[in-house]
Amino acid sequence: MSPSPAMPLSPLPQWLAVQQHGLVVSCQSLPGSAMDRTDIVVAMAQAAVDGGAVALRIEGVANVRAVAAAVRVPVIGIVKRDLQDSPVRITPFVQDVQDLAAAGARIIAFDATHRVRPASVQALRDAVHAAGCVAMADCATDADGLAAWALGCELIGTTLSGYTEETAHLSGEDPDFGLVERLARVGCRVVAEGRLRTPAQAAQALRSGAFGVTVGSAITRIEHITEWFAHALQRAHADAGVQA
Numbered sequence: 001m002s003p004s005p006a007m008p009l010s011p012l013p014q015w016l017a018v019q020q021h022g023l024v025v026s027c028q029s030l031p032g033s034a035m036d037r038t039d040i041v042v043a044m045a046q047a048a049v050d051g052g053a054v055a056l057r058i059e060g061v062a063n064v065r066a067v068a069a070a071v072r073v074p075v076i077g078i079v080k081r082d083l084q085d086s087p088v089r090i091t092p093f094v095q096d097v098q099d100l101a102a103a104g105a106r107i108i109a110f111d112a113t114h115r116v117r118p119a120s121v122q123a124l125r126d127a128v129h130a131a132g133c134v135a136m137a138d139c140a141t142d143a144d145g146l147a148a149w150a151l152g153c154e155l156i157g158t159t160l161s162g163y164t165e166e167t168a169h170l171s172g173e174d175p176d177f178g179l180v181e182r183l184a185r186v187g188c189r190v191v192a193e194g195r196l197r198t199p200a201q202a203a204q205a206l207r208s209g210a211f212g213v214t215v216g217s218a219i220t221r222i223e224h225i226t227e228w229f230a231h232a233l234q235r236a237h238a239d240a241g242v243q244a
């Protein structure tokens, strides 16, 4: 990305400004898992708040409604859909935005990547603002982030780095600290999100210039956490077998 002059920060409501440098916990059960129940999502959300989360990222209108009623911190609402004619999954429709706002989300996140999509980034941003909410643009690249920031989205998430065709080479890698740093350096308000697994990585994201940090799987997806440990044991066992 060619260097560009720092861009002015878009205004942020006071209730969100005070949460700068805080931890957002994404409480998203894997679809169909034993944890995929609204009462469990609410319990995870409450436990995350008790642990110090300043905001929660919640998927699905019913889950957003239940969590927003149960906690005092802001909810970042999303809806995930698997569409036939677009790779965009996160909050693809204007109607999704309106439903999330009605359910109590104060921040609404949506896919802001440059891909074939049912609703433009601008239309989604307009709908978020018309509902009186804060717009979080889930991005994969510098170009996505800069475009969303220029459109007036208040938060730029690195959520989709590693999850698009263009960035697939980054999947399985560390968090995309480079993307956080480059976008923050040119003046974007960045939320680091995606593949943050440890407190040290969360701290590194802040040092890279992030406004806030979102952690999901490493806190709320027992299946993933268990797999990480189980695979580590299998690898250690296999290594020991080779050495024996």
Ligand SMILES: CC(=O)N[C@H](C=O)[C@@H](O)[C@H](O)[C@H](O)COP(=O)(O)O
Pocket: 026, 028, 078, 159, 160, 163, 193, 194, 195, 196, 214, 215, 216, 217, 218
């Ligand atoms: C790519 C995509 O669809 N990400 C989703 C966005 O809401 C969630 O599945 C992630 O859990 C979330 O972004 C947090 O990331 P991590 O679970 O790596 O901490």
